[in-house]
Amino acid sequence: MQTWQDLKDQSDSDIERVLFEIIKNVLPNAMCFGEETSPPFQTAEGVTAFLIDPVDGSHNRERGLPYYSVCIAQYDLGRVSCSMVFVPEWATLYLALEGRAYRSTPFGMDEIKVRAPVPPPDRAISVFKRQFLSGGNYPEKIRTISCSSIELCLVAQGALDAFVDQTGYEKQCDIAAALYILTAAGGHYHYDCPVDPLSGADPDWLRPRRLIAASQEVYLDEYSWNP
Numbered sequence: 001m002q003t004w005q006d007l008k009d010q011s012d013s014d015i016e017r018v019l020f021e022i023i024k025n026v027l028p029n030a031m032c033f034g035e036e037t038s039p040p041f042q043t044a045e046g047v048t049a050f051l052i053d054p055v056d057g058s059h060n061r062e063r064g065l066p067y068y069s070v071c072i073a074q075y076d077l078g079r080v081s082c083s084m085v086f087v088p089e090w091a092t093l094y095l096a097l098e099g100r101a102y103r104s105t106p107f108g109m110d111e112i113k114v115r116a117p118v119p120p121p122d123r124a125i126s127v128f129k130r131q132f133l134s135g136g137n138y139p140e141k142i143r144t145i146s147c148s149s150i151e152l153c154l155v156a157q158g159a160l161d162a163f164v165d166q167t168g169y170e171k172q173c174d175i176a177a178a179l180y181i182l183t184a185a186g187g188h189y190h191y192d193c194p195v196d197p198l199s200g201a202d203p204d205w206l207r208p209r210r211l212i213a214a215s216q217e218v219y220l221d222e223y224s225w226n227p
Helices: 012-026 059-063 130-134 149-156 170-185 217-222
Strands: 031-034 047-058 069-078 081-088 092-097 100-105 106-110 124-127 161-169 190-193 209-214
Touching: 012 031, 012 047, 012 069, 012 081, 047 059, 047 149, 047 170, 069 149, 069 170, 081 149, 081 170, 092 190, 100 170, 124 149, 149 161, 149 170, 149 209, 170 209, 190 217, 209 217
Parallel strands: 031 047, 124 161
Antiparallel strands: 047 069, 069 081, 081 092, 092 100, 100 106, 161 209, 190 209
């Protein structure tokens, strides 16, 4: 089996193909979908489906920045049942299973939870870069690393209080795995789509959409886009 070190200099589509092969070796009847090579995402009764983003944050990877990840969400009976976000440069694996979220590093594995409520000046949020550059004024501390899956996991582990993309750049394959980890850690989200990405297939699954994710449900209204 190839390691990440073997794969990291290959294209996104090559990485996606290898991930498909690994899954099919274990679950021959599973359906695999990824934004690089496969047909539209769908789920089917009685069939396990995997939704994969082989490299979220490709632009960071190409520039030598350590902010990119491999995302895999497993759907059973049409809903996400478990997921993982692997951040190679951090040697960190985020995963969620049976309603609990974890972070695994070379120092061990621990369960993660979102941060408790704090007033705006004490919050740390991540804002999608185009929105940030447009001149938005926030009392919160702004952090942005331009990799949605990692930023969602940082909300899940309590390092950030919210991730805000009011511009609309989030596809289901980019965020499904990380959103499941976020909800397992106690977080909340609002995705600008008629289909919940954790319980169905977006018919326009590669369309970028707006997303707000937060440690507290009340924050969703505070950072929401206008209806």
